[in-house]
Amino acid sequence: MALTNYITQSLICTLIFYGHGLGLFERVTAPGRMGIVFGIWALQLLWSPWWLKRFRFGPLEWLWRSATYMKRQPMRV
Numbered sequence: 001m002a003l004t005n006y007i008t009q010s011l012i013c014t015l016i017f018y019g020h021g022l023g024l025f026e027r028v029t030a031p032g033r034m035g036i037v038f039g040i041w042a043l044q045l046l047w048s049p050w051w052l053k054r055f056r057f058g059p060l061e062w063l064w065r066s067a068t069y070m071k072r073q074p075m076r077v
Contacts (some may be wrong), residue, residue, distance in 0.1 A: 001048045001056075001058040001061065002058075002061075003058065003060045003061055003064065004058030004059055004060040005058070007060055009040055009041070009044065013037065026031055033046075053077070054076070054077060055075050055076060055077060056075060056077055057073070057075070062068060
């Protein structure tokens with residue numbers, strides 16, 4: 001889940017803070033930005049164990065592993 005969470009957090013924060021998304025970086029104070037980031041982090045901490053109870057890998061880890069072995073890997077636990 002590390003790769004999935006890293007890429008997901010990067011995409012969400014980019015869409016929230018930069019101009020091609022909501023462009024909130026200069027409109028939100030530093031503590032507000034930290035609150036948003038910690039909120040995303042907290043959601044990932046809840047979502048990751050839920051996901052891993054049902055599946056062997058995170059979605060991007062599964063894609064990476066399948067591409068590496070050039071064979072679709074089993075996803076379900």
